[in-house]
Amino acid sequence: MTTTSPATAPERLARPLDLLVCSPEHFTVSYEINPWMDTTAPVDAGRALAQWEELCAAFERLGHRVxxxxxxxxxxxxxxxxxxxxxxxxxxxxxRFAHPERAGEAEAYARWLEEHGLGPVHRPVHVNEGEGDLLVVGEHLLAGHGFRTELAAHREVERVLGRPVTSLRLVDPRFYHLDTALTVLDEDPAHPDVAYFPGAFDEASRRVLEELFPHALRTGEETAEVLGMNAVSDGRHVVLSPRAQRYADQLAERGYVPVPVDLSELLRGGGGAKCCTLVLRQ
Known part of the structure; x- marks a missing residue:
């Protein structure tokens, strides 16, 4: 794995983020569409809400708009x-969601964005699942496929936004979205940085990542299997699962500041800090 010693770690600069979150008052696990979901395990709704509120509070303490x-x-x-x-x-x-159970979410988000001056919102023809599979890193737009987002959607996004898209194929069903296997640590074009779990990608995609980010942090399965990669970074602070202790140590070695937030109840649906957070760039 690639690491940087504390003595050589660069100074990390935080940038304020504009974030959209959605309250979990209706959260439950009533169907199974990913390996993390189990309809036989009851969800503690009160605990899910409390954990989500702590995530929001953590973002606000870091100076972000929520x-x-x-x-x-x-x-x-x-x-x-x-x-x-x-x-x-x-x-x-x-x-456009791959599973019909989630189809109704698409228009709810699109309408909110347009009502708050972040439109017009392109309604896609091909299946794509937003920042779950489409991640901005500097001048790069990384796009996952293999389980949810269709490869054809990458070209559609490329046309709509007028920027090149780099396709990455996911091969482990536990990591069905790109944001479960890759963290954008710094999306500043001057010094883009990522961390990723190589085992989630096919060989060709690993070669692409190695070429684009030769100094990227490569994590182990002990981090990925607790959804540790599903984290939110402002370029300095990284909000992540407290179960991903090895990842936190690696980040600290590189000059990042880990901010652990327990979202174990929301993990029952297959999501962590990043899954719960949409970045609003303007």
Whole structure:
């Protein structure tokens, strides 16, 4: 694994983020569409809400703006706001979900974005699941496929936003979205930085990542299997699962500041800090 010693770690600079989250008052696990979901394990709704509120509080303590979209009855996965869109300075792209259980979320997010001056929102033809599979890193737009987002959607996003998209194929069903296997640590074009779990990608995609980010932090399965990669970074602080202790240590060695937030109840649906957070870029 690639590491940087504390003595040589660069100074990390935080940038303020504009974040959209969705309240989990309707969160439950009533169906199974990923390996993390188990309908036989009851969800503690009060605990899920308390953990989500702590996530919001952590973002606010770090100086970020947190905007809340109310959940919609019958859409229990709407709490995973990252899947609601991709919002960039070049435009906003809505989503089309792979599973019918989540289809109703797409228009709810698109309408909110347009009502708050972040539109018009492109309604996609091909399946894409927002920032779950579409991640901005400097001048790069990394796009996952293999389980949810269709490869054809990458070309659609490329046309809509007028920027090149780099496709990465996911091969482990536990990591069905790109944001479960790769953390954008710094999206500043001057010094883009990522961490990723190589085992989630096919060989060709690993070669692409090695070429684009030769100094990237490569994590082990002990981090990935607790969804440790599903983290939110402002360029200095990294909000992540407290179960990903090895990852936290690696980040600290590189000059990042780990901020652990327990989202174990929301993990029952297959999401962590990043899944619950959509970045609004303008």
């Amino acid at each position: 905007r809340v979209l109310p959940g919609v009855p019958g859409l229990p996965d709407m709490v995973y706001a990252a899947n609601g869109a991709l919002v960039t300075a070049r435009g906003s792209v809505g989503v």
